[in-house]
Amino acid sequence: MTMDIQAYMNQVGQQARAASRQLVVATTEQKNTALLAMAQALVDSTDTLLAENAKDMDAGREKGLDAALLDRLALDKGRVEGMAEGLRQIASLTDPVGEITDLRYRPSGIQVGKMRVPLGVVGIIYESRPNVTADAAALCLKSGNAAVLRGGSEAFYSNQAIAACVRQGLEKAGLDVNAVQVLETPDRAAVSSMITQPEYIDVIVPRGGKGLIERISSEARVPVIKHLDGICHVYIDDEADESKAVNIVVNAKTHRYGVCNAMETLLVAESRAEQVLPKIASIYAEKGVEMRACPKASALIDTALPATDEDWATEYLAPIVSIKVVADVNEAMDHIAQFSSGHTESIVTESITTSRRFLAQVDSSSVMVNASTRFADGFEYGLGAEIGISTDKFHARGPVGLEGLTSQKYIVLGDGHIRQ
């Protein structure tokens, strides 16, 4: 790491720490004022944003970025309005900071409760989509955390332009402009600094491909909220309702392909395979989904390729599905325990007994009954927005919204009480 980057990152870290102290006592009104002003600034700056984004797009085309990446990078009027709308929605969410719960008298006479408090400084490291800059800034601000944002170098100009709007919003509300800092260097050494300095940053949220997240997790010296893979399963139980089963597995696989909550493996109880698999297979075939199946499933699906052991452990993020016939819910849960990435699993069943077992035993961040895995999402869960999805168990699990960016401290109220 060059000395300049280190000095710059120390300055960023100190500014973030100082801003986080001010944010703890920022009023809900101040934070909402800032969010609404940021939204307005984004809309008012649409021309500038598009011009800066065009620089990134030109550079991206020159670098030969593929069409999908360029699409994620691109801004247009609609996407700018979408970012602004996202900020307004976060302004409308309940402020989690200062919430007091479980305040109860103890036999000693003191009252003990918990108060929700910000984590401090949140570092976000993300890839090309520039809207993450606005989203992440807003979620951190609303939850009372200072943010240090490091976007992909391909979106450098777009992110700086968005950062200017964020700063305007903070200024308008009388908040420290360092409450949100978007790094002004694309140097990779900045990332190493962010993830190894617990004195400046309390938690890192990486958003991007598996490679980015693995690298960050293995080098980080601060806690990381992350998910690596989304190998999600749907199990069609002996007692599944057929039409619910077909609808759910079609939706879970084909609603969108490149998302972490898409189903990658379909498990079917042996007693139902002959009835449901041909129907499901014909819909998949129609939609161009490649099927890779175990021998028993292959016998029921003409067009299936044989599945290898690797298939069960693969997140396709593509129109490919692996299909396995299992004896019962026990074999389904064993398969899930072995191959799931702990993201989301769903059972289709009419049996309350089987559903209770599945809910209790399956060790994933979201466990569903008779619902598509595609629902595993902060908006769908009512969190308002999410900063990411956690497949870890420590601190936060599943979609992480405002609450996942906070902690709880104990408060004790007495009247001169002393320990006996």
Added chain:
Amino acid sequence: MTMDIQAYMNQVGQQARAASRQLVVATTEQKNTALLAMAQALVDSTDTLLAENAKDMDAGREKGLDAALLDRLALDKGRVEGMAEGLRQIASLTDPVGEITDLRYRPSGIQVGKMRVPLGVVGIIYESRPNVTADAAALCLKSGNAAVLRGGSEAFYSNQAIAACVRQGLEKAGLDVNAVQVLETPDRAAVSSMITQPEYIDVIVPRGGKGLIERISSEARVPVIKHLDGICHVYIDDEADESKAVNIVVNAKTHRYGVCNAMETLLVAESRAEQVLPKIASIYAEKGVEMRACPKASALIDTALPATDEDWATEYLAPIVSIKVVADVNEAMDHIAQFSSGHTESIVTESITTSRRFLAQVDSSSVMVNASTRFADGFEYGLGAEIGISTDKFHARGPVGLEGLTSQKYIVLGDGHIRQ
């Protein structure tokens, strides 16, 4: 690390992981049966426990352990009964596993809620007190976690004898005896293995001196629930009630000296110093507490020594107190922000306005109004027992009981719902 230890630790890890899968679905009744049977086994094995403990005590005397260490190591009939009573208390606590909260309908028609689940495998690394073996085993078991326990080598024979009672209890309840494993080797390489293998252990709780905890934290590759220091403050505000103030600061300093929730620094508002400090000082002097004071406080206390900057940053764990006169609550909070270890701070005031600010702004795991810092404790807070105290903000903060050893997963209940 020798190959033997590594192979042994891999075996322990695999057994713990397997046991943790069984524990997730262990019923509350099974867990309570095991806890009560462990308690009975401890009482029934008192003679064996005392004989094994005598081996440790002899070895300890030979090694020249000091009197305080030997006292922590010693077992007698009363302490064995105390361990058993601790297990019975944990049996009587509400089972946190499977608790469903916040289950609400969403606009899409699905119900989304959270279910409390075990973390998985908890590793505890502790120093000489053998009762931690029983406590930690019980807290992990009740919260559905498998435990890997590594006690101090001085307590090796005592811990193995306690482990045998724990195993008896598990067997009696039909649970996997590997649900609690007490390492059968005093080799230090085992600790390195525990803290660097996230595939076997989900979280580490170190219990011991600052040196142990610092070493573990800096080398760990798994999350650590810890506190390093307890530099706790009491601030006597302008609007403090005099008798509450005197009672609280005497209790917070002198109730017990060697504990992390004892007050180390007393802060006094300038407007009250002349009135309260001489009274407090005379009680401290009577109790043999050495006072190290800022110049303004020294002017009011004949017997005070001058405090150095180092004093403000020191956890004495001894009959020593540092005393500082501050202008007001703002200077008090600035001092706390600079020197506190984030454990526990208390304000003595009759002002609701000042208390609200102090509660909101002070960034410690426990923040108190008109109460002694000595209350910062799992039993006093109603957690039933604590596995440790966390001064981190991530995951758990303050005394960590059963809930701190769990996580929450999302559950989704539908009726064939798919994403539109």
